[in-house]
Amino acid sequence: MEQLALFFALLFLTVLGFILGKGRAVALSGQSDQPLHSRLPYYGLYTAIWCGLPSLLIMAGWMIFEPQIAEILVKSQLKEANQSLSADQLSLYINDVINLASGGILSREPDESILEAAESYHLFKQISYFAMAVVAISVSLVTLFGSLRKISPTLRARNKVEKVISVIMMISSLIAILTTLGIVLSLIFETLRFFEKVPFFDFIFGTHWSPQTALRSDQVGGSGSFGAIPLFAGTMLITFICMVIAIPVGLMSAIYMSEYAGKNFRAFAKPVLEILAGIPTVVYGFFAALTVAPFFRNTGTMLGLDVSSESALAAGAVMGIMIIPFISSLSDDVMNSVPQSLRDASYAMGATKSETITKVIIPAALPGIVGAILLAMSRAIGETMIVVMAAGLAANLTANPLEAVTTVTVQIVTLLVGDQEFDSAKTLAAFALGLLLFVVTLSMNVVALKVVRKYREKYD
């Protein structure tokens, strides 16, 4: 935690830089009659950035590269002491050294060379920390005074500060983009590996899903078949049930809220509806599994129907309730943004309220509503927790909502839970399913956003 102390020291210097920079600007504005280029705080920020940013970057870089350098050092030392080590043993030894140096407990009695290495590793660490502190703080001080000296009435402090801030913002957005790219690429590569083991068409068009394969050669296991159709059929069935519930309820509540409800009711009801969206899905999940599914089952039994205890109906119904706020809230927004002038035009033509809603407002808001529905649907397709808890594992290819079905997301979860071997077809199948799911929801999102954007353009 010495690093934390150094971090706060640098932070302190940064704040100091702000105060000094601003103070210097104040002094300058008092002395010369030339007006300052920027407002005072920008000079403070200017010195603060010069003082804080380089030193913090050095510290970050140091902390990233130090362990690697240390490891190389330890490695060479161990090699010298003991020539006969294999690569595996060497890495084991290095672990021991690091553990020992940081005061951990070893599984076995350390030998001489390890103790020695640990000693020097510890020493290296300390020297390194000391050096890092010295370098960072001196850089910080140098830049602080350097930038202070540069402050003059003509210094374009605001432009420089804004430039730095915009670069920081750009990097932040790059992080999100690169992460997404990384995820997609890893999905693609693992999926390609999967297709080396299982033919593409067997996966896409296969109607039988039973991913149990033998993990070790001495195990007896199914040969494994990876037909994704039952999973997608299950996903679609549950999504369908979900939308059958969510679309009418969501739309009607949106219409009520945007057109009929008073201001006060709306101000209260809208946030409450949105709370529905904030409930953790796992809560919906056990609500589905423990309350709704048994209810459907009992009702079914009373009516003489054979309802599975993990029916698609229960999962879909609960998911529908979860999705309602997505549809109602977005649709409410788009209907609200239909300009008042269109309503006025319709009323002035002698239309009633309901005629205005059905003939003017809904058609005008339709693209936005469709967008909302698509977004909600891609959300439903990707939903995991509710179906894991309530939909079951049996990969039935059925359209009967009273039977148990399984979904893509559920299978991904079960494929990856428990002991895994990373390059078995079973594990890789999860990536293939994930990629397929991603492609489906992504394309729905793209279409939805396109539709919504088109609608926005119309009134702006």
Added chain:
Amino acid sequence: MSSAMDMQNFNIINDPITSEPKIIARDVNVFYGASQALKSINLDIGANEVTSLIGPSGCGKSTFLRCLNRMNDVIENCMVEGRINLDGIDIYNSGLDPVLLRARVGMVFQKPNPFPKSIYDNVAYGPKLHGTVSNKDELDERVEKSLRRAGLWDEVKDRLDKPGTGLSGGQQQRLCIARAIAINPEVILMDEPCSALDPIATAKIEELIDELRKRFTIVIVTHSMQQAARVSQKTAFFHMGEVVEVGETDKLFTSPQDDRTQGYITGRFG
């Protein structure tokens, strides 16, 4: 109650008001919440002529106009008192459905507000709504007639299925007029219909208003004294929620009786 009797009851205005008013407003007060926007308005609107309402911004012209087709009902905290008769029938207190009233008293707004539908559907909106046409042919005919009357037919006849929002501002405003006259109203209310338009489009609409006067009674709010002088026969000058002066347009502009009117039309305030 016959309209003649009604008029006898109210005939207190001795100004050169038309002999057969289409609309009679008596002692109209309008409140937005606690603040009073119109104070005891008395005004007659003559049939088949153009009445223009002028006055400084915020004096209540739009408010009065919206009283005439009860568009104020849509505004939440708006309250209207007094009597407004259309052809002798009290539009507020006689149980007349505002929806039916608005079919008789059409309105054109300051900013063109065509529906985001095709040009055809914009004009067909009213007739379809009120079921005043029985088949597609009649509807086609009605649409064409309305567009012709609004002077827009030649410009749009080849693109009736294109969105009305794709027209120019002046065309849009004429489309809105066509939409309003498609249900054959008796009165057309226009709230600064030219304020978003250039001089040429304005001239077209003014011409149109003059043409429409033969069939419809027109009330127009305008900020342009020249426009009022050009298109209207009667002019009412509003000031701070009151009608200060009303009379023949020529007379009002050449020899105003009230100092405030004089001040406004000579540009001393407002």
